[in-house]
Amino acid sequence: MPLDEISQQWIAELSAGGVVCDDARARLHALLLRGARAEVNRRANRFVLAGVEVDDLAHQAADDAMVSILAKLETFRGESRFTTWAFRFVVLEVSAKIGRHFWTRRPPLPLNDADWERIPSVFGFSAEHEAEWRELLDAFRHSVEVDLTEHQRRVFKAIVLESRSLDTLCLELGTNRNAIYKTIFDARRKLRAALVAKGLLQEER
Amino acid sequence: MNNPIDLDAFLSTDSRDVGCEGAMALLHVYTELYANDPDAARTTYAGIAAHLAACEPCFDDFQGLLALTRT
Numbered sequence: 001m002p003l004d005e006i007s008q009q010w011i012a013e014l015s016a017g018g019v020v021c022d023d024a025r026a027r028l029h030a031l032l033l034r035g036a037r038a039e040v041n042r043r044a045n046r047f048v049l050a051g052v053e054v055d056d057l058a059h060q061a062a063d064d065a066m067v068s069i070l071a072k073l074e075t076f077r078g079e080s081r082f083t084t085w086a087f088r089f090v091v092l093e094v095s096a097k098i099g100r101h102f103w104t105r106r107p108p109l110p111l112n113d114a115d116w117e118r119i120p121s122v123f124g125f126s127a128e129h130e131a132e133w134r135e136l137l138d139a140f141r142h143s144v145e146v147d148l149t150e151h152q153r154r155v156f157k158a159i160v161l162e163s164r165s166l167d168t169l170c171l172e173l174g175t176n177r178n179a180i181y182k183t184i185f186d187a188r189r190k191l192r193a194a195l196v197a198k199g200l201l202q203e204e205r
Numbered sequence: 206m207n208n209p210i211d212l213d214a215f216l217s218t219d220s221r222d223v224g225c226e227g228a229m230a231l232l233h234v235y236t237e238l239y240a241n242d243p244d245a246a247r248t249t250y251a252g253i254a255a256h257l258a259a260c261e262p263c264f265d266d267f268q269g270l271l272a273l274t275r276t
Contacts, residue, residue: 034276035273035276038272038273038276039269039272039273042268042269042272043265043269079231079233079234080233080234080236080237081237083274084233084236084237084270084273084274085233087233087270087273087274088229088232088233088236088270090273091232091266091269091270091273092229092266094269095262095265095266095269121209122209122210123209123210123211123212123215124209124210124211136212140212160210160215165261165262166260166261166262167262176225176226177225177262177263178224178225178226181224181225181260182224185218185222185224185259188215188216188217188218189218191216192216192217192218195216201213201216202213204217204218
């Protein structure tokens with residue numbers, strides 16, 4: 001795919017030697033740092049981050065994004081502008097670093113009876129309408145206990161009951177976002193299939 | 206307390222969903238197209254659109270990149 005003029009210039013200068021390359025790297029780092037600051041600030045209020053912490057995370061994200069970009073420069077194919085491609089590294093670095101920043105080692109535990117007592121409120125089922133949802137919830141619990149693997153149950157509990165973010169869970173379980181997402185995706189399909197088979201939910205549209 | 210989760214919606218999955226890796230691999234391409242023409246992005250990359258609709262952290266990354274492309 002042909003590169004646009006500005007992207008072409010970035011690639012040429014970053015691939016050149018000497019002063020041209022040094023200057024392009026400095027400009028790229030400044031751009032990444034500006035992007036990282038904006039992205040950390042965008043997320044900061046959700047995580048009570050401020051001042052030095054924000055700037056420290058932004059610097060780390062920009063530095064690590066820079067290393068990744070330079071290592072992968074040859075893989076840039078011009079499907080987007082160079083700067084959009086580069087900013088993607090910044091966003092992913094900020095995302096990962098904020099996850100790590102707030103990570104405390106607290107592996108999810110298996111579901112117990114107390115957890116199941118909380119399930120109706122999690123799904124917005126009120127006590128006065130229990131007659132309407134009791135059968136559905138009993139079937140749901142049965143399917144969670146019988147159809148899901150132990151790993152799926154732990155991930156389900158962490159996400160549904162404890163509202164833990166995928167990224168935090170990745171760190172706790174030593175895996176990646178895609179693997180956790182796939183775990184919960186497969187669990188949702190299994191649970192829906194079981195409830196559809198019992199006539200308690202409709203097939204997906 | 207968090208807002209209740211809609212059980213039916215929670216148990217809904219989209220077979221076009223490309224997953225986190227698939228979405229992140231082309232996030233820059235999707236985002237740039239989306240910035241110019243959201244419908245074209247959703248149609249051309251239906252698997253990414255399906256994923257972003259279902260995965261909150263990836264959607265957050267998309268929002269961040271979209272904001273940066275507009276600066």
